[in-house]
Amino acid sequence: MKGPALHALALLALLAPHAAAQKQNESYQLHIHRAPSPVVIDGSAHEPAWESADVVNNFWMVLPMDTGKANVRTDVRMMYDDKNIYLSAICFHGNVPGPFMVESLRRDWGFGNNDNFIFFLDTFDDQTNGFTFGVNAAGAQWDGLLYEGGKANLSWDNKWTSAVKTYDDRYEIEIAIPFRSIRYKKGITRWGVNFSRLDLKTTEKSSWTPIPRHFPTAALALTGVLIWDEPPPSQGPNISLIPYALGGISTDHQANTPREIRHDIGLDAKIAIGSALNLDLTANPDFSQVDVDQQVTNLDRYELFFPEKRQFFLENGDQFANFGYATIRPFFSRRIGLGGVPIRFGARLSGKLNKDWRLGIMDMQTGAEDGQGLPPQNFSVFALQRRLFSRSNIGILLVDKESASYQSATRPPAPSTYNRNAGLEYNLASADNLWTGKLLYLRSFQSGNQKSGSVYAGHLQYNSRRWLLLGQSENIDPHYTAEVGYVPRNGYRRGLTSIGYTFLPEGGRILSHGPILNSSNFFDWQGKLSDYETTLGYTVTTRGLNVFTATAGTDYVRLLQPFDPTNSGREKLETGTVHRWNFWTTKFDSKPQSVLRYGFSTLYGGYYANGTRLNLTSTIGYRIQPYVSLTGSVSYNDIRLKEPWGHNTFWLIGPRFDVTLTNTLYFTTFVQYNEQQKNMNVNTRIQWRYKPASDVFLVWTDNYMPEYLQPGQNAPGLFAVKNRALVLKWTYWWNL
Incomplete structure (x- = not known):
């Protein structure tokens, strides 16, 4: 390499x-x-x-x-x-x-x-x-x-x-x-x-x-x-306190546990250090008002990525979260404090030291979670970035996860008490915005006798009015681990290329059109091809901003571990089996200036074990401006395989209802039915911004299970309640 x-x-x-x-x-x-x-x-x-x-x-x-x-x-x-x-x-x-x-x-x-x-x-x-x-x-x-x-x-x-x-x-x-x-x-x-x-x-x-x-x-x-005409005025002292208080009630019918009443208080603080640095502090934070994740039908062999939505981790967090690539992230904040694990306190210092230097430091402390056998843990991140030339930069990232002890009555001792990552990356960005690139090196360290692992990766991209050219290389050795990161697979070498061209007609109904060729090839650590995907697509955009894309492609997979092609707890295909298929897709999005918007996508082709897969997805949105927005999405997967899997269908339905009575009072209801997970989630939220950056939230969340999965339950209707929660939360932004 x-x-x-x-x-x-x-x-x-x-x-x-x-x-x-x-x-x-x-x-x-x-x-x-x-x-x-x-x-x-x-x-x-x-x-x-x-x-x-x-x-x-x-x-x-x-x-x-x-x-x-x-x-x-x-x-x-x-x-x-x-x-x-x-x-x-x-x-x-x-x-x-x-x-x-x-x-x-x-x-x-x-x-x-x-x-x-x-x-x-x-x-x-x-x-x-x-x-x-x-x-x-x-x-x-x-x-x-x-x-x-x-x-x-x-x-x-x-x-x-x-x-x-x-x-x-x-x-x-x-x-x-x-x-x-x-x-x-x-x-x-x-x-x-x-x-x-x-x-x-x-x-x-x-x-x-x-x-x-x-x-x-x-x-x-x-x-x-x-x-x-003169330097901007000095800010002077700048300290903000943001307390919250909440009360809530929840019931878990599936676990048949008693009703739980919740009451909590916590505090965030924002302290300006000079005019360019900011210190954020949090004690006993709560994120109950955060939007729920948008569910997907999971037919992937590796862990799916869901974006962070908690505001404390998102504000000024790009220096941590964007280090690396989309599937090579040494730091991923969703590893901290989700799944019932409480965050006790945290701090983040971020901002500019001067025009050329940028700093980010974060430390978070979580409490024990006995149900999962997790001890108190500490997460620390350090990032330093130096600007080079007009827009390029070089940066370092250090990530440390420390666990007090994994001794638990329900879980055997784990082999690792710490996991650390060190990274160096150079980001190229030309002054004319045509050239971008990256060189990345990461190394992981673990306690005990576990081996260290490394990552080498890089890319170079040229993007002009007409041409898109991209070449990318990734190398992750089998011993690389990032317990606080998102790296869904390791032990591979990958090459990625993209070539695209855009035609720009001077007149007529077509605004632009052009082809794009993508090729992605994975090799195992011994250099043997494990999977590839090659696609050729063509996109047409009208002057009314309707967009249509058609794509044809071919896939090859040599399984490196057993895999259930339905991801529903069924039998698994064996390691080493080889699968090839061709497919085609289409996608259309209607013009955004219409009060009625719609879109669709289709996929049809082969699948694992000489099967076939059909995917149909549609979206629709209608607005009664500016007060009401109605949106909905439907996804249908039809998978036909030989026995023991047979014929499988998965529906995913997600209507959403948004009402904005004023620019300070919002009402949202989001319903998601996921047949693969056998669950229907209903999330309703009312938000009142009674002062700038100060809010009252009322959040209602229900999860339902199809009744045929609950023997002995005689609740009327198609679904029975699994669990239910109601939370009332108050926040206030107080400038000292």
């Missing part, structure tokens, strides 16, 4: 001068001045204070085509005072009649489903990390942290205010963001900034600076420059 790694390193080094090029949109500059008079956030952008502010307009079109100026006009101004940054935007309607389009009043709405205005702040001017704020045309807010040059983490939540007023020909926005709500380097007078607008009726996405259509408008490498 050393030879390929050195070759990749040499190639990345050759690209380094290109990575250090000047900022592409340096000539786009907005001067921000102190407000001459007080600003009232009421949605009117015509009060006297705005008359003296510099204005930017004349936006560039990004979609449907990125070759000219925008047709829909947007005027933006910015000011500041000792406490806040202010922004006003006047968003004029296009030449297509009709009301604005929004999906709901819910916070952090889906970007592509709403008429909206968003802006991006690169407060360190490092083209890598920043903040995003925005509102849709009905006034619902959006905020998040930007990382890796333009990806948005919308779990971040902070205090700021906004207001929107609508008129026949436009809607107007005013926003005030406290300096205390963001982080920036004291004394600097240049920030990166860009403004983005989406108008669904005209299907036009636009940006202040020119951005190629294959890049997001959040791309920090393509921002303009916000020039301050």
Whole structure:
């Protein structure tokens, strides 16, 4: 592996001068001045204070085509005072009649489903990390942290205010963001900034600076420059306490245990250390208000990935969570405190040391869980990142899991009392956003006589308006273990290539179309092929933003361990058996500007043991804007195999009902029926944001089992209750 790694390193080094090029949109500059008079956030952008502010307009079109100026006009101004940054935007309607389009009043709405205005702040001017704020045309807010040059983490939540007023020909926005709500380097007078607008009726996405259509408008490498007339004011002391209190009741009919009454209190604290670092503390945290996982039919040979949804782990967590690759994660926060394991306390220090250095430290302590035989455990993570050239970086990650003792009456002593990972990675990001790449090295260590293991991986990608070229290599030896990570398989070598081309017609109903070829090959540690998948797909996007994709592919699998092809507790195929099949798929998503949206996907082809598999999936959504959103999804799998498996069908049905009475009061019900798991889950949540960043939650959760699985139960209906829980939770954000 050393030879390929050195070759990749040499190639990345050759690209380094290109990575250090000047900022592409340096000539786009907005001067921000102190407000001459007080600003009232009421949605009117015509009060006297705005008359003296510099204005930017004349936006560039990004979609449907990125070759000219925008047709829909947007005027933006910015000011500041000792406490806040202010922004006003006047968003004029296009030449297509009709009301604005929004999906709901819910916070952090889906970007592509709403008429909206968003802006991006690169407060360190490092083209890598920043903040995003925005509102849709009905006034619902959006905020998040930007990382890796333009990806948005919308779990971040902070205090700021906004207001929107609508008129026949436009809607107007005013926003005030406290300096205390963001982080920036004291004394600097240049920030990166860009403004983005989406108008669904005209299907036009636009940006202040020119951005190629294959890049997001959040791309920090393509921002303009916000020039301050004097350094931004110092934040001063910045400490926030966020206590919570809850009460709840739960019953477990399946286990036939007594009803349990729950009451808890806990505390989070946010402490600003200077203007660029933040210390987050938590004691006895609770996450009962978090959205439930979206269930899937599991036909995979390896562990499935479900995303983290707990806010403490998501805020400022990208430096930990995004180290490595999607299936090579040395740190995965869902290994901490789930499955009934209590978190006692934790701390995280994160932020920028200066323009070039970024730091992240986290420590979490869990309590014992006797039912699983788990002792108290401590989880520590350390991350340090150094910017190189204009946008690239090199980083290290250290992960440590310590277990006090595995002695338990229900579980024999485990062989490991600690598991540690050390990692080094270099991330290439060119100044023009065309080249990205990574080189990764990981090593694991365990207590006792267990061997250490290593990972070598890397990739290089070129992505222009027309071409997508990707080459990736992964090598994970059989002894590599990451008990706090997500690494579903080890002991393999993998090669991955992708080649795609996009045609961009100048006229007609087709916006873009083109093929993509993907090939993924796995080899066992001795170098023998274990599985591969090759696909050739073609995607067509219309000017109305309907998207259709058709794909044909071939699969080969040599099983490295026994596997039940139905994943339902049946007999297993033997290790070493070889399986080959061909398949085809289709996928369609309708245009987002319609109040009725729908989509479907199909898969048909061979399967394990010379069987066949048919998968049909459909989604539908209807909105009564901006108050009601109805969505639903249905997935059907039909698997036909020889005996002993025979003919198997699995249904997965998931309707969801969202009501946003105002932009501070939300009601959601999500029902999921999973035939493979023989379970129906109902989750209902009411959220009232009675003050900025302060909430009351009422959460009801039921799990049901089909009655035919419960002998002796005579409850009426198709399903009987397995367990039920009701929780009432109060939180308050208190700035000291």
